[in-house]
Structure formats: C-alpha cells, structure tokens
Amino acid sequence: MATTKKPKKIGTPIDQRETFVSLQKNFADSESNTEEKLRTLYDLQKADNDIDQLVQLRGELPAEVADLEAQVASCNARIESLEQIIAQYNDNIASMNDDIVSLDGEIERYRSQLEKISNSREFDSINKELENLGILRKIDEKKIAESRDAISENKAAIENVKTKLDVLAIDLEAKNEELAAIVESTAKEEKALVQVRDGLAAKLDERTLSAYNRIRASVHNHLAVVTVFNGDSCGGCFNTVTPQRLIDVASGKKLVICEHCGRIIVANPSAE
Ligand SMILES: [Zn+2]
Numbered sequence: 001m002a003t004t005k006k007p008k009k010i011g012t013p014i015d016q017r018e019t020f021v022s023l024q025k026n027f028a029d030s031e032s033n034t035e036e037k038l039r040t041l042y043d044l045q046k047a048d049n050d051i052d053q054l055v056q057l058r059g060e061l062p063a064e065v066a067d068l069e070a071q072v073a074s075c076n077a078r079i080e081s082l083e084q085i086i087a088q089y090n091d092n093i094a095s096m097n098d099d100i101v102s103l104d105g106e107i108e109r110y111r112s113q114l115e116k117i118s119n120s121r122e123f124d125s126i127n128k129e130l131e132n133l134g135i136l137r138k139i140d141e142k143k144i145a146e147s148r149d150a151i152s153e154n155k156a157a158i159e160n161v162k163t164k165l166d167v168l169a170i171d172l173e174a175k176n177e178e179l180a181a182i183v184e185s186t187a188k189e190e191k192a193l194v195q196v197r198d199g200l201a202a203k204l205d206e207r208t209l210s211a212y213n214r215i216r217a218s219v220h221n222h223l224a225v226v227t228v229f230n231g232d233s234c235g236g237c238f239n240t241v242t243p244q245r246l247i248d249v250a251s252g253k254k255l256v257i258c259e260h261c262g263r264i265i266v267a268n269p270s271a272e
Contacts, residue, residue: 020257045225047197061179068172075165082154089147096140103137227268237261
C-alpha cells in the first residue's frame with residue numbers, strides 16, 4: 001500500500017452526519033500519524049471528560065438553586081393569595097356587622113311602634129316584620145361565624161407555608177454558598193483544562209475533530225473515544241469486540257471503530 005507522509009487534503013465540505021466510519025479511509029491513508037492521532041483523540045476525550053465533570057459538579061447546583069427559588073416564589077404567591085382571601089372575609093364581616101347595626105335600628109324602631117299599637121292586625125304585621133328581621137340578623141351572625149372560621153383556617157394555612165418557607169430559605173442559602181464556592185474553586189481549573197483541550201483539538205484535522213464532536217454530542221455518556229472494557233468489550237456500548245479488532249486496538253496503529261456504536265476504541269495508554 002502506498003503511504004503518503006501527509007494526509008491528503010479533502011476539498012469536499014464536512015458532512016454534518018460524518019462519523020469516524022466515514023473517516024476510516026482518511027485515517028488509513030496516513031498510517032504514519034494514525035498512532036499520534038489516536039493518542040491525541042484519547043487525550044482530548046480525557047480533557048473533555050474532566051471538563052464535563054467540573055461542569056457537572058456545579059451544573060446541578062444552579063438547577064437546584066433555581067428550583068428552590070421557584071419554590072420560595074410559589075410559597076410567597078400562596079401566602080399572598082391566602083392573605084387576599086382573609087381580607088375578603090374581613091370585608092364580608094365588616095359589611096355584615098354594618099348590616100346588623102342597621103337591622104338593630106329597624107328592630108328598635110318596630111319595637112317602639114309596638115308599644116303604641118291599637119289594633120291586632122297592625123300588631124301581627126309588626127311582629128311578622130320583627131320575626132323576619134330577627135331571621136336576617138341570625139343569618140348575618142351565622143355568616144360572620146363562618147367567615148371567622150374560614151379566616152382561622154386560612155391563617156393556619158399561612159403558618160404552614162411560612163414554616164415551609166423557613167426551611168426553604170435555609171436550603172437556598174446553603175446551596176447558594178456551595179455554588180459560589182464551587183464556581184470560585186473550579187474556575188481556574190476549568191480554564192486550564194479548556195486550554196489543554198483547545199491545544200489538543202488544534203492538533204487534529206478538521207474532519208476528525210468534527211466526527212469526534214458529532215459522536216460526543218450524540219451519545220448519552222459523551223464518550224466518542226473509549227478503551228476496551230473488561231478485556232473484550234467496547235467501553236462505550238459494552239458489546240463484545242472481535243479478537244482481530246482487539247489485536248488492532250492493542251497495536252495502537254489502526255483506527256478501530258466499534259461496529260455497534262460507532263465510537264473509536266483505543267488502547268489505554270496507562271495500561272501499557
Ligand atoms: Zn461500542
């Protein structure tokens with residue numbers, strides 16, 4: 001096989017669906033640097049794993065903080081709505097008390113009329129009025145009692161929400177402190193890792209990098225480059241790797257792609 005020292009420049013634009021499979025020929029054309037490329041890919045994947053771990057470390061905290069903040073907001077909204085309900089009941093009580101005052105005035109008037117009554121028909125009519133007014137008064141009193149009960153219930157509900165709020169406030173403060181500490185402590189480390197990563201990425205040709213990024217983005221564990229797992233399995237999908245492919249992986253000189261998941265399988269440099 002004719003080997004060229006430099007990989008051929010390919011003029012066609014990078015296919016966004018391109019994976020390592022379509023790069024196989026490109027790799028094979030430049031066997032002399034396949035070994036180096038594989039090593040760079042392995043290191044790149046490792047740097048990306050480290051960055052992912054850092055981001056994940058604080059990545060969950062902002063979501064937790066946001067969740068707590070949403071819970072606090074919802075508790076405050078609940079308290080506000082309960083307070084509005086209580087205010088409404090208080091308004092009702094006030095208006096029913098006014099009603100009772102005016103009913104009492106009418107009752108007083110009818111009673112004083114009753115003392116000056118001459119005929120029984122008028123007497124009956126006024127007594128009927130008094131009876132009706134008494135019923136209306138009782139209805140108002142009943143409504144006031146019901147409103148007071150409802151106010152007590154709503155006040156108890158507010159106390160419950162406030163207890164929950166106290167717990168949430170403590171959690172929120174702790175999470176915010178934790179997040180601030182992690183951001184502070186990891187910012188430097190992350191910056192250094194990104195520098196390493198960018199340096200490795202710059203060593204790879206555009207097509208290989210594109211395929212790497214594409215596979216990384218498409219698999220759940222974000223691993224485009226994996227090592228052999230448990231002696232004979234793909235470290236990405238855990239399917240068995242054929243003995244010939246295992247030999248190729250171990251040689252470190254061939255691009256081996258898992259036939260099940262499309263990831264690159266490389267030898268673990270630290271296991272050498
Ligand atoms: Zn696989």
